[in-house]
Amino acid sequence: MKITVLLAGVLDPKWPVAPDGDGLPVRPAAQLALSPFDEAALEIALKIRDKALDTEIRVIVGGGEEAIKIARTVCALNVPDVLTVDHSTLWDQAAVARELAQCSLGSDLVLIGREYGDCDDGLVPSMLARLLGYDYFGRVQVLDAGEPPKLLRENGAFVERLVLDRPVVASVTNDRRSRLRKPLMKNVMMARQAQVGAVDAVAAQGDALKLAGVSQVAGSRSAVECTIIEGTLEQQAELLAALLLDDAA
Amino acid sequence: MSDVIVVGGGAAGWAAALAAVQGGASVVLFEKLAESGGSSALSGGCLALAGTDLQAAQGVADGPDLLFKDLCEVGQHVNDAALVRTYCDAQLTTYDWLKEAGVGFSPVIETASGQSVPRVHTVDPADLVRALKAMAEQGGRVVYRSNAAVKNLLSAPDGRVTGVQLESGQELLANKSVIIASGGFAKNPEMLNQYAPQYAEAVFVAGAGSQGDGLCMATSIGADLRDMNYVKGTFGKHPTDETNDHSLQAVYKGAIAVNQDGQRFVDESISYKLLGDAVMAQPWHTGYQIMDQGIFDTGDDRVRILDFGRRLEEGLFYVGDTLEELATQIEIDADTLVATIARYNGYVEAGNDPDFGREHLVHQHGVLRKIETPPFYAYPSTAVVFGTYCGLRIDPHAHVLRADGSRIDGLFAAGEVTGGFHGAAYMTGSALGKAVVFGKIAGEAAAAS
Numbered sequence: 001m002k003i004t005v006l007l008a009g010v011l012d013p014k015w016p017v018a019p020d021g022d023g024l025p026v027r028p029a030a031q032l033a034l035s036p037f038d039e040a041a042l043e044i045a046l047k048i049r050d051k052a053l054d055t056e057i058r059v060i061v062g063g064g065e066e067a068i069k070i071a072r073t074v075c076a077l078n079v080p081d082v083l084t085v086d087h088s089t090l091w092d093q094a095a096v097a098r099e100l101a102q103c104s105l106g107s108d109l110v111l112i113g114r115e116y117g118d119c120d121d122g123l124v125p126s127m128l129a130r131l132l133g134y135d136y137f138g139r140v141q142v143l144d145a146g147e148p149p150k151l152l153r154e155n156g157a158f159v160e161r162l163v164l165d166r167p168v169v170a171s172v173t174n175d176r177r178s179r180l181r182k183p184l185m186k187n188v189m190m191a192r193q194a195q196v197g198a199v200d201a202v203a204a205q206g207d208a209l210k211l212a213g214v215s216q217v218a219g220s221r222s223a224v225e226c227t228i229i230e231g232t233l234e235q236q237a238e239l240l241a242a243l244l245l246d247d248a249a
Numbered sequence: 250m251s252d253v254i255v256v257g258g259g260a261a262g263w264a265a266a267l268a269a270v271q272g273g274a275s276v277v278l279f280e281k282l283a284e285s286g287g288s289s290a291l292s293g294g295c296l297a298l299a300g301t302d303l304q305a306a307q308g309v310a311d312g313p314d315l316l317f318k319d320l321c322e323v324g325q326h327v328n329d330a331a332l333v334r335t336y337c338d339a340q341l342t343t344y345d346w347l348k349e350a351g352v353g354f355s356p357v358i359e360t361a362s363g364q365s366v367p368r369v370h371t372v373d374p375a376d377l378v379r380a381l382k383a384m385a386e387q388g389g390r391v392v393y394r395s396n397a398a399v400k401n402l403l404s405a406p407d408g409r410v411t412g413v414q415l416e417s418g419q420e421l422l423a424n425k426s427v428i429i430a431s432g433g434f435a436k437n438p439e440m441l442n443q444y445a446p447q448y449a450e451a452v453f454v455a456g457a458g459s460q461g462d463g464l465c466m467a468t469s470i471g472a473d474l475r476d477m478n479y480v481k482g483t484f485g486k487h488p489t490d491e492t493n494d495h496s497l498q499a500v501y502k503g504a505i506a507v508n509q510d511g512q513r514f515v516d517e518s519i520s521y522k523l524l525g526d527a528v529m530a531q532p533w534h535t536g537y538q539i540m541d542q543g544i545f546d547t548g549d550d551r552v553r554i555l556d557f558g559r560r561l562e563e564g565l566f567y568v569g570d571t572l573e574e575l576a577t578q579i580e581i582d583a584d585t586l587v588a589t590i591a592r593y594n595g596y597v598e599a600g601n602d603p604d605f606g607r608e609h610l611v612h613q614h615g616v617l618r619k620i621e622t623p624p625f626y627a628y629p630s631t632a633v634v635f636g637t638y639c640g641l642r643i644d645p646h647a648h649v650l651r652a653d654g655s656r657i658d659g660l661f662a663a664g665e666v667t668g669g670f671h672g673a674a675y676m677t678g679s680a681l682g683k684a685v686v687f688g689k690i691a692g693e694a695a696a697a698s
Contacts, residue, residue, distance in 0.1 A: 076489075182564070184580055185631060186533040
């Protein structure tokens with residue numbers, strides 16, 4: 001199985017966020033870390049490899065030079081195929097999805113942290129699945145390591161499992177059962193010398209992958225209207241029902 | 250003008266401030282960071298005390314003389330016997346004094362580095378500092394100034410220290426004395442490179458204020474230094490985990506230490522400072538504490554250095570149903586690890602360890618255990634430098650001394666900034682113990698000066 005893991009990296013919350021002149025946060029390498037979603041996505045890939053040693057894992061870390069520190073962190077987990085992709089151009093969710101799709105071609109499974117590149121809109125992973133023509137399985141929590149291994153997600157008492165018998169893009173949320181393992185010190189020190197390649201973001205923006213209708217979807221979060229429902233429970237229920245009927249009409 | 254100026258707001262500084270106030274002095278305490286606490290608040294909260302009611306309740310026979318013997322042995326008799334004697338004679342009084350100040354002690358007593366009997370007394374270290382601070386400030390005779398870094402000591406023409414100069418340039422005089430309690434230099438890369446280059450690859454965990462300020466200020470006016478060759482790290486820090494800063498001492502419960510080649514490399518019962526030296530000499534500066542379920546079950550989650558269950562929950566242990574499975578996870582040749590464990594178990598059976606001479610779990614305490622009951626556990630371990638355990642030479646009254654042994658009048662020191670007490674190695678609980686015992690002594694002496 002060929003697995004591609006897409007890792008965004010975030011500013012480590014133990015450091016204060018310092019905006020630069022444009023008001024965007026500075027992303028110095030020393031202050032970047034894997035997010036809990038990144039870590040869970042990577043751990044699920046490693047668990048699959050634990051089960052099937054012939055599994056090939058490729059990890060793509062978002063960012064330029066500053067992402068190399070995170071890339072080496074991944075190398076230390078015995079993942080030799082680690083690349084960075086610099087989303088340096090003006091972007092929206094669709095642009096990020098296009099670049100990531102180009103990086104993920106040929107994979108049997110794409111694992112991506114839930115918040116990659118979209119401020120938790122959840123659009124990038126589903127767009128990525130659409131672009132690749134893969135099935136999409138969102139909010140994965142853990143690998144069910146039985147035979148065959150399955151991706152698992154839960155909602156209250158309900159559990160859903162997905163057998164990995166088809167190409168899938170899976171977005172991963174954090175779960176204590178998918179906490180990232182610690183690397184061995186010898187591998188950390190060897191990873192200091194690891195060569196980390198970079199995906200050419202320009203090449204990744206070709207026209208080969210089309211996504212219809214994204215302009216209506218991308219950025220829609222800021223345009224959603226909000227109505228506050230007030231009153232007694234009965235009044236709120238009536239108002240809600242009226243809103244839903246209007247929406248359906 | 251206050252009577253006494255205290256530089257540094259860790260356990261030693263606040264102990265000194267409290268004792269000085271109780272001695273009738275007015276005090277100004279300067280803390281260079283926004284919050285006081287220092288490295289003390291980050292420590293494991295262990296105090297080495299001997300002859301306490303808590304030990305008596307558990308049937309532990311201990312006292313100042315056995316403590317003195319152990320401290321000298323673990324310090325390889327390099328330590329200043331007069332300082333050690335002073336500590337041993339003052340620690341029980343200090344224990345009662347801490348309780349009166351509101352410091353709460355856990356009922357759990359454990360045995361750790363350098364101890365012949367169980368004498369690790371555990372507190373919440375941040376609470377300890379807060380309790381001392383609260384008690385010191387109660388009478389309104391302490392002025393506390395945070396974000397105020399002291400940069401220089403002021404001296405009279407006769408050499409007597411008369412006050413301090415702040416980073417802002419402001420000068421403040423003291424009627425009586427200045428007490429330096431500003432901690433060590435574990436956060437000063439240049440000083441570490443000068444005094445402990447062998448620890449370049451170690452992990453450093455210390456208060457951000459541990460920059461060696463007090464040490465530099467005092468030496469600039471002629472203070473002597475002690476034990477600078479004995480900066481050491483503590484064995485047992487997980488090398489790649491950044492969430493749990495505390496060391497783990499499974500070796501003192503019967504685990505063995507193996508290196509990345511699967512070989513033992515040391516008598517695991519010796520001081521964890523010497524174990525720190527030993528592990529830094531291994532490939533990748535790392536080893537693994539290997540144990541079985543029986544040893545794992547002797548851990549105690551209420552003691553930070555023995556909280557095996559909590560570390561397992563944090564995902565820091567490797568666990569294997571067989572030694573071969575464990576070896577695979579930590580990338581050690583399985584046959585080698587199995588042979589190492591078999592050889593060690595044979596030594597335990599025979600009561601003789603010809604490789605390294607291990608006879609006890611820790612120091613001269615405890616019977617060795619075989620590693621034989623699955624599952625098996627491995628805890629990656631390197632050395633962590635929590636403190637520098639060396640520094641200003643003081644006499645038993647905490648006066649700072651020159652190289653010729655003469656006192657620098659008006660200047661006292663306590664806590665991590667001082668040298669001479671630990672010697673070549675370290676007993677668990679003696680750093681925080683030293684901070685409060687000599688902080689109290691310094692405060693009393695400064696108030697009386």
